[in-house]
Amino acid sequence: MEKKHRLTVLASLALVPLALSGCSAGGSGGGASSDADTLSVVDYYVNDPDQGLVVAALDKCAAELKVKLNRTGVPGKDLIQKVLQMSSSKTLPDVLMLDNPDLQEIASSGGLTPLSQFNVDTSGFAQGILDAATYKGEVYGLAPTVNTLGLFVNKAMLDEAGLAIPTTWDELKTTAKALSSGDRYGLAFSSIATYEGSWQFLPFLWTNGGSEDKLDSPEAAEALQLQVDLVNSGAASKSVINWSQADVKDQFMAGKAAMMINGPWQIPALNADPSLTWTSVQVPINKAGQTPTAPLGGEVWTVPQTGNKEKQAKAAKFVECITSDDNQLSLAESRFTVPTKTALAAEYVQKVPDMAAFTEQVANARSRTGILGEDWPKAATVMYTGIQLALTGKESASDAFSKAKAG
Numbered sequence: 001m002e003k004k005h006r007l008t009v010l011a012s013l014a015l016v017p018l019a020l021s022g023c024s025a026g027g028s029g030g031g032a033s034s035d036a037d038t039l040s041v042v043d044y045y046v047n048d049p050d051q052g053l054v055v056a057a058l059d060k061c062a063a064e065l066k067v068k069l070n071r072t073g074v075p076g077k078d079l080i081q082k083v084l085q086m087s088s089s090k091t092l093p094d095v096l097m098l099d100n101p102d103l104q105e106i107a108s109s110g111g112l113t114p115l116s117q118f119n120v121d122t123s124g125f126a127q128g129i130l131d132a133a134t135y136k137g138e139v140y141g142l143a144p145t146v147n148t149l150g151l152f153v154n155k156a157m158l159d160e161a162g163l164a165i166p167t168t169w170d171e172l173k174t175t176a177k178a179l180s181s182g183d184r185y186g187l188a189f190s191s192i193a194t195y196e197g198s199w200q201f202l203p204f205l206w207t208n209g210g211s212e213d214k215l216d217s218p219e220a221a222e223a224l225q226l227q228v229d230l231v232n233s234g235a236a237s238k239s240v241i242n243w244s245q246a247d248v249k250d251q252f253m254a255g256k257a258a259m260m261i262n263g264p265w266q267i268p269a270l271n272a273d274p275s276l277t278w279t280s281v282q283v284p285i286n287k288a289g290q291t292p293t294a295p296l297g298g299e300v301w302t303v304p305q306t307g308n309k310e311k312q313a314k315a316a317k318f319v320e321c322i323t324s325d326d327n328q329l330s331l332a333e334s335r336f337t338v339p340t341k342t343a344l345a346a347e348y349v350q351k352v353p354d355m356a357a358f359t360e361q362v363a364n365a366r367s368r369t370g371i372l373g374e375d376w377p378k379a380a381t382v383m384y385t386g387i388q389l390a391l392t393g394k395e396s397a398s399d400a401f402s403k404a405k406a407g
Contacts, residue, residue: 036310038068039318042083043097043299044076049268053334057144061321067314080105087111092304094315100132100143100300100367104374107135113303114138118316124341125323128296132367141300142323145337147263148294148365149203150357151284152270155277157258165279166259169204169226169286176235179258187230188248188257191240191391195377197384199295199368200245200261201227203283206293206366212379213371215386215401222286224390225397241391252278263297264336264358271354280357296365298337338362 041058045051051073062069072093074082080102086092087109098106106112115122115138122130122139126146133141151172153165157179166172176186190200204226205212210219230236237243243251249266251257253273261283270278282292301322303315321327328339332348338359339348345363349356369376386404389395395403 035068036314037066038070039095039311039315040070040072040093041095041097041318042072042074042079042093044074044079044099045097046073046075050335053331057322057327057331060327061318064321065314065317067318083111084109087304090307092306094304094306094308094311095318096302096304097299098141098302100129100141100146100296100298101369101376103133103141103300103302104135104369104376106302107138107140108374111305112140113305113312113316114140115142115303115316115319118303118313120316120320124343126296126340126342126362126365128362128365128367128370129298129300129340131370132296133300133302135373141302142319143298143300143340144323144328145332145335146296146298146340146362146365147265147337148296148358148361149200149261149263150280150282150294150361151259152252152262152266152278152280153259154252154255154257155279157255165281166284167281168284172259172284173226173229173233173235176230176259177233180235183256185237185251185257186235187259187261188236188243188251189227189240189261190243190245190248191227191384191387192242192244193384193388194244195380195384196245197241197387198380199297201383201387202366202368203261203292203294204286206295207283207290208286209290211371212368212376212383215379215382215405220401221398224387224400226286227387228390228397231391238391241388264338264355267336267354280354282357282361291364292361294361294365295368296362298340 179186386401
């Protein structure tokens with residue numbers, strides 16, 4: 001999920017070893033072990049509840065494959081820098097988890113092994129996650145679950161105002177304006193100057209036919225104008241330029257926003273407040289006939305290039321296990337994410353009705369790196385910079401991205 005943006009980190013970073021639930025925190029520092037019955041694993045789950053839930057799934061696969069795990073957790077903001085260091089020093093782990101938009105950067109460095117070398121079956125997975133995990137025609141990783149963005153609404157506020165849930169941009173603007181009163185805004189979203197701001201803009205860009213490689217297009221300008229109109233009309237706060245997605249959730253839960261753009265990882269917090277009545281739908285479209293298209297978040301599990309063919313083959317079996325049907329459903333249900341095998345969608349929604357809109361949204365969700373590959377971070381930076389220029393009135397929606405690209 002895009003809950004972080006890459007930060008500049010110090011040249012030397014320390015891994016955070018975690019001894020958990022049958023996982024050894026041995027002294028390999030995350031690097032591949034020579035012991036054929038031990039697999040080293042590196043991921044960025046360092047906080048509960050995700051850490052405990054994922055570790056339980058890892059332990060289940062370790063028991064099934066009769067291997068021991070040497071697991072190391074690295075804070076998300078430090079992971080890529082550390083992986084690049086491990087790649088250059090030839091100390092990559094046997095199994096490596098990556099945030100999906102980072103996979104192509106690591107694959108391009110030669111640090112990963114194509115899953116086709118181990119005859120891993122990639123059929124049945126959502127196309128968006130396969131696109132995210134593909135580099136130069138080869139699939140390098142698989143994800144058990146994914147997430148995306150949707151529109152959350154406070155049902156009590158809409159019912160009190162006699163309003164329907166908006167399904168188009170025009171309805172979104174008029175409904176958000178009608179629900180704005182006092183210190184309450186109709187809609188909250190994140191337009192912060194990080195990858196979170198870009199991530200939250202993508203549903204409007206893509207649904208409107210825009211593209212990350214053509215940010216100077218009329219479709220992109222129209223999507224940006226929507227955000228400008230919402231802020232300038234008072235339907236959304238000017239503070240959206242400073243809000244993270246966590247801040248947006250806080251505004252919604254405090255009753256200071258009647259609707260919000262956010263992801264399903266916020267659902268546990270929303271459900272913890274019994275006084276809050278909410279529902280979620282797909283992100284509204286601009287014009288009839290458009291398909292709601294949102295970005296795909298989630299982590300992929302990969303087999304690094306360690307040189308030990310026997311252990312790489314076992315690591316590939318581990319990737320198959322963690323992405324099995326049973327593990328997909330179990331992890332999706334416990335973490336409010338969506339299974340990546342589309343055939344599991346109906347069974348999952350029956351178990352977790354709160355995830356219906358997000359499951360539907362994932363079917364058409366797109367990879368951020370599908371077009372630009374390893375150049376995606378450059379476009380994301382232009383995107384959030386242009387959004388900031390437009391929302392602060394420094395540039396028009398038509399010129400903002402061009403100005404941002406020009407620096």
